Structures are given as structure tokens and as C-alpha cells.
Amino acid sequence: MSTASFGVTRSPRLILFGHGQRFALGRTAVALGRRALLCTDPRFGAAPELGALVDNLREAGVEARVYDGTEAELPAAGIHACVDAMRGFDPEVVVGVGGGSCMDMAKLVSLLLAHDGPLDRYYGELNVPGPVRPVIALPTTSGTGSEVTPVAVLADDARDLKVGVSTPYLIPHAAICDPDLTTSCPPRLTAYSAADALTHAIESFTAVRREPTAALAGERVFVGKNALSDAYALSAIGAIARWLPRALADGADGQARAGLMLGALHAGLAFGAAGTAAAHAIQYPVGALTHTAHAVGVAQLMPYVMAYNRPACTDEFAQIARAMNVAGDDPERLADAAIDAVAALLDGAGVPRTLAELGLPQDRIGWVAAQSMLAARLVTNNPRPLDERTMHAIVAAAFRGDRAWRG
Structure with missing residues (x-):
């Protein structure tokens, strides 16, 4: 199968x-x-x-x-x-x-x-x-x-x-x-919530593919990338990219609010089966050290995790770019453009660009990398294999804000 x-x-x-x-x-x-x-x-x-x-x-x-x-x-x-x-x-x-x-x-x-x-x-x-x-x-x-x-x-x-x-x-x-x-959500909460949903959708769409045995769904809560979660994830990415700027411009825009809520709902349906991955694994120790909200942490990390996963996700990233209305035909260029489009949307939402801005001390980068590896469910759900060295590289890139880094 x-x-x-x-x-x-x-x-x-x-x-x-x-x-x-x-x-x-x-x-x-x-x-x-x-x-x-x-x-x-x-x-x-x-x-x-x-x-x-x-x-x-x-x-x-x-x-x-x-x-x-x-x-x-x-x-x-x-x-x-x-x-x-x-x-x-x-x-x-x-x-x-x-x-x-x-x-x-x-x-x-x-x-x-x-x-x-x-x-x-x-x-x-x-x-x-x-x-x-x-x-x-x-x-x-x-x-x-x-x-x-x-x-x-x-x-x-x-x-x-x-x-x-x-x-x-x-x-x-x-x-x-x-x-x-x-409709009563203030702009910052609106932005960070949508960024959280976007991260759920991206990580579920790019999760590892597992052998689809008949036992898989009974042995695991989160089974990895699959046909049904993919449909929800792409719908969520497209909806959030389309409606978040409008909701931030006018919080009373009922159409934008509905579009964002549908996107978040679909993102939940996607990751509720496929699961999330490295951005969530790293956020847990980052959140413990910096006391920043989960949504801010995972969103801040997402472009850097995407950069690391880029070699394993050309087709998926190209589809993400198309869902975000990026024009083009070449999958390689679209895949690179997806990272830039996600970063630009998060910038527009006011998500901090670096872990340093979140208050992470530079001398704790190694500790964060080591602690992140303990979240085995999330680490093994990542589409590109991770070890402590590569995890350290992701955290370091996110600390210094190097979005040109490509893993």
C-alpha cells in the first residue's frame, strides 16, 4: 500500500x-x-x-x-x-x-x-x-x-x-x-494564534512518511504524513495566508475571522493525525527557559526548521508555496520561495525573528539541543533525520536569525 x-x-x-x-x-x-x-x-x-x-x-x-x-x-x-x-x-x-x-x-x-x-x-x-x-x-x-x-x-x-x-x-x-x-481577540493574539496554526499545518504536511500497515493507526496516535491530513494541511496553509493580513487590518472583518477559524480547524485536523515535529520539540525547552508562549516559540522556529528540512521536502515545500499563492513552475525555486513566504507572513504577524529576541541565553543553545532530542515522538516525526549535532545547528541558526541557512 x-x-x-x-x-x-x-x-x-x-x-x-x-x-x-x-x-x-x-x-x-x-x-x-x-x-x-x-x-x-x-x-x-x-x-x-x-x-x-x-x-x-x-x-x-x-x-x-x-x-x-x-x-x-x-x-x-x-x-x-x-x-x-x-x-x-x-x-x-x-x-x-x-x-x-x-x-x-x-x-x-x-x-x-x-x-x-x-x-x-x-x-x-x-x-x-x-x-x-x-x-x-x-x-x-x-x-x-x-x-x-x-x-x-x-x-x-x-x-x-x-x-x-x-x-x-x-x-x-x-x-x-x-x-x-x-472578534474580540486583540491583534497580537490574533497574529500569534494564526502563526501557531500555520506551524501545525506545515509540520503535519511535511511529517515523515511511515509504512502504512494496518496496525499503524492503532499503535500510534500521530501516524505521520498521509493523504487525509495533507488535504487539511494545505487548506489550512492557504486560508491562513489569505485571511490573516485582513484579520489584522480589521478585527471586525467577519469573513476574515471565519477564514482564519476554518484554517485553524483544518490545521488541527491535520496535525491531530499526522503530528508535529522539530519546531515543537525545540520549543519545549526554549519555552521552559524563556517563559514565552508556545505559539510564539514554534512560529519563530518554523522558518529555520524548514531550512533544515528543505533537502527532504522539495515537492511539499513547492505545494506550500502554491497554497500561499506564490507564482512559478520550477519546484526547486518554489520550495525555496515557500520558506521566504512563511518567514514574510510571520514577520507581518510580529513574530520575533530570533531566539535571542525571545530571551534565550547563547550559552544555553547546547542544552536546548540536547533537551529537544528527548522529545522522541516529535524528533522521529521530522522528515529529515535529526541528531544532537544537527539539532544544535538549527537552534544556533534560529538564535542568530540566519534565515539564509539551508541546513
Whole structure:
């Protein structure tokens, strides 16, 4: 069987997309239970839109309680605090409303409500023993794709690193994607969220190709590049390249907001099956040292990772260039142009050009390279083989801002 005829999609049972679809929350939730916990953050917790969602649930006959203490980057202690506060309520459905941290909070709370802790029992892939409480995800940013993915990421203070729990059981039961919920996103959050989604799409489209055995999708959460994830990834790249500049120019542009949200959704569907690679592996130690947001870190690294992967990805990079509306017929030139087009889009979004700008000390480049290699799932998903020496070269190029470097 060729990889061209092999495909995997992991997705919610229900995806609703479009303006006003948030008001389908009540009828979606009542089919799952009569007690709903809403996980969000302080910003959205104070927004009138949250009150409208609570009213919508109650009108459908669902008792709703709100936990609005979700913190950015999702510390493990906050997850346990939410579970402890809500265990007596015993929610039958958990609703994540907000950015990636809020949706990941909902996933991990639903996990701990269904299975005993501590959370570190479930770190890594395929370590969750069975179904969790059903989750409904409503994104308020166009970036993480968590509304459709089988992974949740949290900050483990004991390890001083971001860690992940990956299992198809964490895929939300339903994703309700209403672009109207993103219109209040400030320009910087809009830009960084879209840059995150772009990175997801590029890394999934260029992931390693694995032998498509009948056992592959059962043995791995993230199977690598495949026909179905490719279709979602290219759609996402094209949508983000087209609509991000318009959304930044006018945050109230409903068409641009919808285009970006669809791009982020498709990026989530792409990497939820194919997985991500080197940019994500490097960002984990970079984020631990610099305390910068995940989206900023992976986006900053993307052009340098692309430069390293360029010899292994001529055809894929040429297709990325075409998706970004770069003209030309020669695949080699298009492949080079793809790196430049991605870098230009990220520059326009205000993503820092160097790891030095993120605050990474030069004397920690070697440590970052060594720590990056420990993320074996991400390292082995990269299309060009990596070792500590080549990882060091990528990090060094990203530190000095050498985008002419080509691996």
C-alpha cells in the first residue's frame, strides 16, 4: 500500500462551524448529560458571551457551573484545583471555552473525573485506559486546534517543562467553532494564534512518511504524513495566508475571522493525525527557559526548521508555496520561495525573528539541543533525520536569525 492511498482522520463526532453556532451548545450538551462544567479563563469569564452560553445551557435543561481560573500554559496545579472544586458537582459533560489552555483544561479535567490521578500517569501516548467524560470545545481564538485534537498540553512544574497527554480518548465529543467568538481577540493574539496554526499545518504536511500497515493507526496516535491530513494541511496553509493580513487590518472583518477559524480547524485536523515535529520539540525547552508562549516559540522556529528540512521536502515545500499563492513552475525555486513566504507572513504577524529576541541565553543553545532530542515522538516525526549535532545547528541558526541557512 502506498502512502498516497493511506489516510487517517481523528475528529470529534460533531463539528459545527459558522457564525452563531455557539448557540447550539445547549442542545448539544443536553444529549450528553444534565450537569455541565464550563472551563474558561478570567478574561472570558467576565465577558457577556459567557453568560449567554450559560443561559443557553440552562434553557436546554442543563445545570451549569463555571470554573474561570484557567491559567496560560496550563499549570498542573490548576487542573487539580478545578477537579477538586467540581468533583462534588460531578459534571456529566465538560465544556472548554477559550484558547488552547481552556480547551486542554476541559480535556484533562474530564480525564481526572473519569480516572484516578495523578496526571503524570498519563503523560505520553496511549496511556489513558478508557473513555473520559464527554467534552464540548468552543474555541475563542483561531490557533491551537485543540477543539479537534487527541492531545492536551500542560506545564509540569516538577519537570519545568511542557508535557503532553496523547490519546484518541481526549478528542472532544463536539467542536463548536463560531467565528463571532474571535472578534474580540486583540491583534497580537490574533497574529500569534494564526502563526501557531500555520506551524501545525506545515509540520503535519511535511511529517515523515511511515509504512502504512494496518496496525499503524492503532499503535500510534500521530501516524505521520498521509493523504487525509495533507488535504487539511494545505487548506489550512492557504486560508491562513489569505485571511490573516485582513484579520489584522480589521478585527471586525467577519469573513476574515471565519477564514482564519476554518484554517485553524483544518490545521488541527491535520496535525491531530499526522503530528508535529522539530519546531515543537525545540520549543519545549526554549519555552521552559524563556517563559514565552508556545505559539510564539514554534512560529519563530518554523522558518529555520524548514531550512533544515528543505533537502527532504522539495515537492511539499513547492505545494506550500502554491497554497500561499506564490507564482512559478520550477519546484526547486518554489520550495525555496515557500520558506521566504512563511518567514514574510510571520514577520507581518510580529513574530520575533530570533531566539535571542525571545530571551534565550547563547550559552544555553547546547542544552536546548540536547533537551529537544528527548522529545522522541516529535524528533522521529521530522522528515529529515535529526541528531544532537544537527539539532544544535538549527537552534544556533534560529538564535542568530540566519534565515539564509539551508541546513
